[in-house]
Amino acid sequence: MDPIALARNYAAVKASLPLHISLVAVSKTRTVEEIQALYDLGHRDFGENYPQELKEKQPLLPGDIRWHFIGHLQRNKVKYILPFVHLVHSVDSESLLDELQKRASTLGRTLDILLQVHIAQEETKHGFSPGELEDLLTRWELVQRDHIRVRGLMGMASLTEDQNRIRSEMDGLFTIFRTVREKGTFDPVTFSILSMGMSGDVEVAVAAGSTLVRIGTAIFGARRG
Numbered sequence: 001m002d003p004i005a006l007a008r009n010y011a012a013v014k015a016s017l018p019l020h021i022s023l024v025a026v027s028k029t030r031t032v033e034e035i036q037a038l039y040d041l042g043h044r045d046f047g048e049n050y051p052q053e054l055k056e057k058q059p060l061l062p063g064d065i066r067w068h069f070i071g072h073l074q075r076n077k078v079k080y081i082l083p084f085v086h087l088v089h090s091v092d093s094e095s096l097l098d099e100l101q102k103r104a105s106t107l108g109r110t111l112d113i114l115l116q117v118h119i120a121q122e123e124t125k126h127g128f129s130p131g132e133l134e135d136l137l138t139r140w141e142l143v144q145r146d147h148i149r150v151r152g153l154m155g156m157a158s159l160t161e162d163q164n165r166i167r168s169e170m171d172g173l174f175t176i177f178r179t180v181r182e183k184g185t186f187d188p189v190t191f192s193i194l195s196m197g198m199s200g201d202v203e204v205a206v207a208a209g210s211t212l213v214r215i216g217t218a219i220f221g222a223r224r225g
């Protein structure tokens with residue numbers, strides 16, 4: 001995309017967000033040049049969905065980019081991204097937690113993650129159901145992993161025009177987030193990220209209590225293909 005349009009979009013997105021909201025620029029399918037152009041405007045947090053794509057782009061871009069992994073992550077792909085990934089938003093099963101722990105331990109690092117919660121009515125979205133999350137956290141003392149640090153929750157609302165439905169799904173996720181914080185399973189200083197909101201529903205997400213939004217289209221334009 002043309003760099004002037006990119007700068008204009010980026011400025012508009014930044015201006016629309018309250019200062020306390022973190023912005024991850026979702027760069028799946030974007031070229032290294034497009035990502036570099038946003039980096040040159042000062043942006044450092046980028047989100048990717050596909051391990052192979054991220055693995056290929058990462059070495060071609062500056063080393064101080066914070067890479068957020070936001071797509072569904074298969075266990076056999078963890079190794080591609082674990083050496084450098086900053087935050088995995090999309091942890092949606094205990095078997096994935098096990099694999100992340102194993103790889104992080106081998107690398108001698110502590111990995112920051114978010115637990116993904118399934119809040120949409122669509123079947124296609126991943127994540128723990130609210131009941132599964134509650135069950136996991138009840139057993140957390142037993143299942144906790146010493147190389148994993150749970151920083152918060154991530155969720156995606158239904159892809160719909162129905163603003164009331166989006167709002168109620170996001171309010172629901174915020175309530176879960178607040179409840180987990182109050183429960184004290186995690187240190188509330190560490191457990192402080194609610195990753196919620198994309199280009200189409202960012203305003204609702206911010207109003208509902210999101211602390212981090214993941215924006216692709218509104219910055220880079222419509223994705224090709």
Ligand SMILES: *Cc1c(COP(=O)(O)O)cnc(C)c1O
Nearest residue numbers: 026070198199200214215216217
């Ligand atoms: C693609 C994607 C986004 C960004 O979506 P836009 O509509 O382009 O802003 C955010 N979160 C996840 C999990 C995504 O897959």
